[in-house]
Structure formats: structure tokens, C-alpha cells
Amino acid sequence: MALSKYEYSMELLAAMACKTIAEQKQISLINAFDSFIKSKTAKMLFDERTAFWCNGPDYIADEFNREFLIPKNRA
DSSP states (O other): OOOOHHHHHHHHHHHHHHHHHHHHHTOOHHHHHHHHHTSHHHHHHTOGGGTGGGSOHHHHHHHHHHHTOOOOOOO
């Protein structure tokens, strides 16, 4: 089965974002991919309706990192 241009773009962006995540967090590419593919960010990326795939891999990696930021308690 041939991938559509959207699916190809999504998969390529996911791979590139995972490479960035792995480098930033100093983890293996496999661990980065495992974390990414389970994330809300990945769900947005692979949903054609969101057009999230129009963003670059660094933006996608940043969005992934923002997803897991723990808000600081305000005293």
C-alpha cells in the first residue's frame, strides 16, 4: 500500500522530531520514538484535520516537550 503525501510527511516529521527529542533528552532514538508515539502531540501530528504536519520537526519536538512540562506550584 502506497503512502499518501500527507502520511509520508507525517512519518518523516515524526522521525525527525524524535531525533531532536533524543538529542535534547540524551536518550536513545528508540526511547524517544516510544515516548513520542504515545503522546498527544503524535496524535495531533497523525490527524490530517489538524494540519499539524505543516509545522517543522523542531516545532513538533517543542510541542512534545511542552506537553510534559509540569506546572510549578504558585506560592
